[in-house]
Every structure is written in structure tokens, then in C-alpha cells.
Amino acid sequence: MPVRDLTTEDFLAYKTVSAGAFSGFFDPSAPGAPQGFSPAETALGIDAATLPGGLEGVIAAGARIRHDRLALGGGTARCGGIAGLAVHPAHRGDGLFGTLLTEVLARCRDERMALSMLYPSNPAIYRRFGYQVVARGQSLIVPLVDLQRIPAVPGRRLVPVTAETMPRLRELYHRLSAGDNAMLRREGPLFPEELPGGGWSALLLVDEDGADRGYVSWTRRADAADGVGLEVHELFGRSREDRLALLRSLGSWSTVTELIRLRLRTEDPVLDVLPGGGARPDPRPVPLVMMRVIDTAATLRARRAPAGLAGAVRLVVEDATVPAGTCAAAGTFLVTAAEGALTAVPAAGNRAERGSGAEPEAGAAEASLGTARLDIHAASLLLVGGRTLADARRLGLSAEADPAAEGFLDTLLAGPRPSVLDAF
Structure with a gap:
């Protein structure tokens, strides 16, 4: 069952399979319906004709790899976002899922992606291939009567977000999410420059000097059966006062609805105000x-x-979830921190899987280094940030280290727990 790249000619057959699995139906003639794969995606699939009893022109299994970047530990990392992975009902139970996902991971390696991300409906099947739950979406139902009590914040005013002011919102998002872990950078062409559609609206918050201080975005819901009249997608502010001013602005919706749904980052600073x-x-x-x-x-x-932070550690990552060579995750790595710089290279004599782009480190006095040993699930949890080795062990993951190595890694990987506000 060979896996191949899908082309524009395969798009409708692929969408038929993926829409059938997730949303029920794909109408290519509907306004705004995509007509092909994004240039920032790699689409892979298996032809039904290569399988016993399979038909020509049918995609038996397919998936898309998004070429994203995300914030990570004060820097950015390339990430393969896995979307629309589906198997045709006629070919389920034939091992296509594992074959396709293994090839997806290998392609992420070949395209120099550091991480992969997905949103599972069934976490167990992805965990078998080394994926680990790192974050959970969070939302609160907030009565607007609470927000009406917030006093006015001096020196702040609101500006509508239009096509002209949208670049300012994007700049704020980049700046205010740069210190988070796992937040997508929202770059084109996956994220178009124009205003989002579907009723999306937003306001910028500015100070007396005209400097942008924050923003809030939402979609109005008419005739919501659950009483939630406003979906608040994001609320970002530079300071407590900015976040209070934005929350207060939402209180003005009390004339048309009583409740809002407020989407939050993990440990969102909005919770504090x-x-x-x-x-x-x-x-x-x-x-x-x-x-x-x-x-x-x-x-x-x-x-x-x-x-x-200064020092070094020998990090051993074990990965028995995929065939050797599929990824560049397993191996022994020499990790060094000094003067704010971080290096990570395969240790001398290491048989690390190909794809890291680094040459083996030679000649270091590695015998004197502390050692940490992680399985792939612990590595996937910890390297995204915001967790300690002790946290991994509480989850039943394999994360063992010398005391000095554990302290080094806990300090290196500290930071906010991962947050993701985008879905695909």
C-alpha cells in the first residue's frame, strides 16, 4: 500500500473522504469552498486501486501536513500540523491508518520540522505513535453583569479593527504571544492577511499616546440555544489595566445577551482580573x-x-513507537547552555536517527555529565515547556535523571504551560 503525494487532481477525492469522516459533506461549489491544497501544506494519501478490491479514483486514506511555526521557549520552532487524517469506510481495519501516519511522521522529518501537532478525537490511537497530550482547550461562561462592575480605566480608548488596522492586531498578537509555548505564529499563506470572515469582529485598545495596548475579538451568536450570545475568541493585554479595560468593553453587550463564552490560554492572565x-x-x-x-x-x-543557566547534560530519548529512522527523536544528545545560548547535538558515538542536521559532537568529556533518560511521551510533554520531570512521572511516563541533570532540564524547560488557540 504505497503512500504518495496528493495533487490538485486528487483534491476532490481526498475531501470526499475527509469531509465524510469529520463534517459529513463537501460541496466544491459552495461560496469560499477550497479548490485545492494550500501551498503551505503537504498532502499524502493511499490510492484505493493499490488495495484488494479497491476502485480507481478513490483515496483510501489521506492526510495533510501544515507547515506552521510556533512559539517555543522564547524562540520559534517548525511544526507539522496534522489535519484531515481519514480512512475511507471501505478500507478501515486494513492497517492504513498506521501506514499513513508513519509516512506522515517521516515526511515531517524530511521537511525539517521539529515537532508535530494534532487535535485528536481518539487520543489513544495517536498515542501509539508517540503523541502526547500537552494542552487542553479552556473556556468559561461569564455573566456580563460581572463585567459591568469594572470601573473605567483612565487613559484607554477603543479602536475598531478594520482592514487598515488589522496589521496592528497581528503585530500585537505576535508580541504578546511570543513568550508562550506552542502558540502558532499565524503566518501566511495558512493565515491570510485579510480580516477573518464568518462574523468575526475585534477592537484594539490604545493609550493616550496612541500606542496599542491590547485587543479583544469575538463572533456574535444570534438565537443561541444555550444563552451564550457572544463567542470571545481572544483577549490580550499588555498589563492588568489593559485586560480590565477590555473586559469592561465586553460588558456593553449586556443589552443583547446575558452570557459570553470566553476562550482562554492555559493559566491565562485574564483569570487574575x-x-x-x-x-x-x-x-x-x-x-x-x-x-x-x-x-x-x-x-x-x-x-x-x-x-x-550554565552547564550541560546528556539527554537520552527512547522511541519504540515507530520504526527506526522514521523520526529524529531517539538517540543520545549533548545539551549545553551558556550565556543565554543553547546547543544540542548528537553525543559522540550516538546513533541518533537522521534528520537533526547536526554533526556528532566529538571529544567532550561526556563521562562527567549528568544523564537524563526520557521515553518519547515524556520528551514530547517536556520539550514543549512548562512541565518538570516530576510532572511527567506523575503521569506514568518514563523520565529518570541524575539530580543535577533533572535540575538543569527543569530550569531549561521552565515557562508557561502550552497553549493553542488555533484549530485545523
């Missing part, structure tokens, strides 16, 4: 985000070392 005790968890299912290390050295090199 949200007034009142009326907010409650969103009752809808919690979306999961899974990630997997594709290239250990590249993932580490994408980060910046914390100021004042």
Missing part, C-alpha cells in the same frame, strides 16, 4: 492538543537558554 464569582466552566467537551517530538536536537535548539 476576571471579577465576580459568576463564571463557570464551559459544559462543552474539552478539546485536546497532542504533540510529538520529530527532531529532538532541532526542538531544543529552537529554544533560548534562561539567563544564568
Whole structure:
């Protein structure tokens, strides 16, 4: 069952399979319906005609790899976002899922992606291939009566987001999410420059000097059965006062609705200024985000070392979830931090899987280094940031280290827990 690149000629057959699995139907004549794969995607599939009893012109299994970048430890890393992975109902149970996903991971390696990300409906099947849950979507139902009590913030005013002011919002997003872990950088062509459609609206918050301080974006919901009249997608502010001013602006919607749904980052600073005790968890299912290390050295090199951290550790990553050579995650790596710089290279004599783009380190006095040993699930959890080796062990993952090595890695990988506000 050979896996091949899909082309524009395969697009309708692929969308028929993927839409049937996820949304039910794809109408290519509908306004705005895509007519082909994005130039920032790699599409892979298996022809049904290569399988027993398969028909010509049918895609038995297919998936798309998005070429994204995400924020990571103060830097950025390339990430393969896996979307629309589906198997035709006529060919389920024949092992196509594993064959296709293994080739997807190998292609991520070949295209120099450090990490892979996906949103699972069934986490267990992806975990078998090394993916680990790293984040959960968070939303609160907030009564607007709570927000009406917020006093006015002096020196702040609101500006509509239009085609002219949208670049300012994008710049704010880049600046205010740069210190997070796993937030997509939202770059073209996957993220177009124009205003989002579908009723999306937003306001910029500016100070007395005209400097941008934050923004809030939302979609109005008419006749919502659950009483939630406003979906608030994002609320970002430079300071507590900015976030209070933006929350106060949402209180003005109380004339048309009583409740809003406020989407949050993990440990969102908005939680520290949200007034009142009326907010409650969103009752809808919690979306999961899974990630997997594709290239250990590249993932580490994408980060910046914390100021004042100096030292080195031998990091051993074990990966028995995919055939050897599929990824560049497994192996032994020499990780060094000094003066804010971070290096990660295969250790001398290491048989690290190909793809890291680094040559083996030779001649270092490696016998004196502390050692940490992680399985692929612990590595995928920890290298995205915001967790300690002890956290990984609490989850039943394999994460063992000498005391000095554990302290080094915990410091190196510290930071906010991963947040993802985009879905695909």
C-alpha cells in the first residue's frame, strides 16, 4: 500500500473522504469552498486501486501536513500540523491508518520540522505513535453583569479593527504571544492577511499616546440555544489595566445577551482580573492538543537558554513507537547552555536517527555529565515547556535523571504551560 503525494487532481477525492469522516459533506461549489491544497501544506494519501478490491479514483486514506511555526521557549520552532487524517469506510481495519501516519511522521522529518501537532478525537490511537497530550482547550461562561462592575480605566480608548488596522492586531498578537509555548505564529499563506470572515469582529485598545495596548475579538451568536450570545475568541493585554479595560468593553453587550463564552490560554492572565464569582466552566467537551517530538536536537535548539543557566547534560530519548529512522527523536544528545545560548547535538558515538542536521559532537568529556533518560511521551510533554520531570512521572511516563541533570532540564524547560488557540 504505497503512500504518495496528493495533487490538485486528487483534491476532490481526498475531501470526499475527509469531509465524510469529520463534517459529513463537501460541496466544491459552495461560496469560499477550497479548490485545492494550500501551498503551505503537504498532502499524502493511499490510492484505493493499490488495495484488494479497491476502485480507481478513490483515496483510501489521506492526510495533510501544515507547515506552521510556533512559539517555543522564547524562540520559534517548525511544526507539522496534522489535519484531515481519514480512512475511507471501505478500507478501515486494513492497517492504513498506521501506514499513513508513519509516512506522515517521516515526511515531517524530511521537511525539517521539529515537532508535530494534532487535535485528536481518539487520543489513544495517536498515542501509539508517540503523541502526547500537552494542552487542553479552556473556556468559561461569564455573566456580563460581572463585567459591568469594572470601573473605567483612565487613559484607554477603543479602536475598531478594520482592514487598515488589522496589521496592528497581528503585530500585537505576535508580541504578546511570543513568550508562550506552542502558540502558532499565524503566518501566511495558512493565515491570510485579510480580516477573518464568518462574523468575526475585534477592537484594539490604545493609550493616550496612541500606542496599542491590547485587543479583544469575538463572533456574535444570534438565537443561541444555550444563552451564550457572544463567542470571545481572544483577549490580550499588555498589563492588568489593559485586560480590565477590555473586559469592561465586553460588558456593553449586556443589552443583547446575558452570557459570553470566553476562550482562554492555559493559566491565562485574564483569570487574575476576571471579577465576580459568576463564571463557570464551559459544559462543552474539552478539546485536546497532542504533540510529538520529530527532531529532538532541532526542538531544543529552537529554544533560548534562561539567563544564568550554565552547564550541560546528556539527554537520552527512547522511541519504540515507530520504526527506526522514521523520526529524529531517539538517540543520545549533548545539551549545553551558556550565556543565554543553547546547543544540542548528537553525543559522540550516538546513533541518533537522521534528520537533526547536526554533526556528532566529538571529544567532550561526556563521562562527567549528568544523564537524563526520557521515553518519547515524556520528551514530547517536556520539550514543549512548562512541565518538570516530576510532572511527567506523575503521569506514568518514563523520565529518570541524575539530580543535577533533572535540575538543569527543569530550569531549561521552565515557562508557561502550552497553549493553542488555533484549530485545523
